[in-house]
Amino acid sequence: MGRQPCCDKVGLKKGPWTAEEDQKLVTFLLANGHCCWRAVPKLAGLLRCGKSCRLRWTNYLRPDVKRGLLSSEEERTVIDLHEQLGNRWSKIASQLPGRTDNEIKNHWNTHIKKKLRKMGIYPVTHKPLHQARFPPPLTRQEQDTGGGSPEKEEKEKEKAVVAIPQTWAQDVCADKVLWTPLYTSSCTAGDHYSGLPTTPRLFS
DNA sequence: AAGTTCGTCAACCGCGCAGAT
DNA sequence: TATCTGCGCGGTTGACGAACT
Numbered sequence: 001m002g003r004q005p006c007c008d009k010v011g012l013k014k015g016p017w018t019a020e021e022d023q024k025l026v027t028f029l030l031a032n033g034h035c036c037w038r039a040v041p042k043l044a045g046l047l048r049c050g051k052s053c054r055l056r057w058t059n060y061l062r063p064d065v066k067r068g069l070l071s072s073e074e075e076r077t078v079i080d081l082h083e084q085l086g087n088r089w090s091k092i093a094s095q096l097p098g099r100t101d102n103e104i105k106n107h108w109n110t111h112i113k114k115k116l117r118k119m120g121i122y123p124v125t126h127k128p129l130h131q132a133r134f135p136p137p138l139t140r141q142e143q144d145t146g147g148g149s150p151e152k153e154e155k156e157k158e159k160a161v162v163a164i165p166q167t168w169a170q171d172v173c174a175d176k177v178l179w180t181p182l183y184t185s186s187c188t189a190g191d192h193y194s195g196l197p198t199t200p201r202l203f204s
Numbered sequence: 205a206a207g208t209t210c211g212t213c214a215a216c217c218g219c220g221c222a223g224a225t
Numbered sequence: 226t227a228t229c230t231g232c233g234c235g236g237t238t239g240a241c242g243a244a245c246t
Contacts (some may be wrong), residue, residue: 014215014216015214015215015216015239015240016214016215016240017214017215036231036232037231037232038230038231038232050231050232051216051217051231051232051233052215052216054232054233055214055215055216056214056215058233059214059215060214087235087236088234088235089234089235090233090234090235101233101234101235102213102214102215102235103213105235105236106212106213106214107213109212109213110211110212110213111212
């Protein structure tokens with residue numbers, strides 16, 4: 001049996017939120033809090049799914065959410081944390097009060113990546129471009145700062161393959177550093193690989 | 205001035221995890 | 226133990242305005 005959709009999509013509104021919808025959601029949540037996101041739209045009188053309401057609230061309507069560009073200090077923090085954690089946007093966001101994972105992710109993709117490239121730093125590995133290497137196959141376990149249960153650790157060890165991030169292909173192409181398909185015969189973004197590649201081929 | 209391309213960012217989608225039954 | 230349900234996360238899309246030709 002397939003997974004049920006998060007909500008019945010028939011008759012539900014999608015796309016940008018109107019001021020009126022925002023008002024309804026804020027009024028409801030401030031008065032009642034949220035016991036269960038699935039029930040929120042119905043109770044608040046909105047034709048949205050619960051997921052959409054949660055996203056709108058956490059990213060834009062929450063009273064403590066900070067708007068506007070990231071300061072240079074915040075940016076530095078994001079870069080440092082990204083180096084340690086990778087694309088764990090929610091973890092990174094938790095270190096920056098008032099910032100959301102979505103905002104940080106967008107800022108990273110549109111501003112920071114570009115800045116790093118200009119500085120000659122490869123944004124995925126945080127290493128100089130000329131030393132660009134395929135990212136080591138870190139498992140979630142390795143990326144997480146905290147430890148896990150021994151069983152979990154064992155399971156993670158078994159996972160010798162990790163997903164190649166789709167951004168990899170984009171980044172590499174943008175910087176005209178293309179990898180030869182030495183590590184796999186038909187490797188594309190989203191595929192899986194095990195082990196490390198050999199050498200990159202540079203295109204001018 | 206009009207058309208096209210690029211950059212930004214709000215919002216959606218699908219998946220994985222955890223708790224409940 | 227297996228299945229169901231809801232939430233949260235990360236990747237991706239698409240609308241829209243700005244910049245460029």
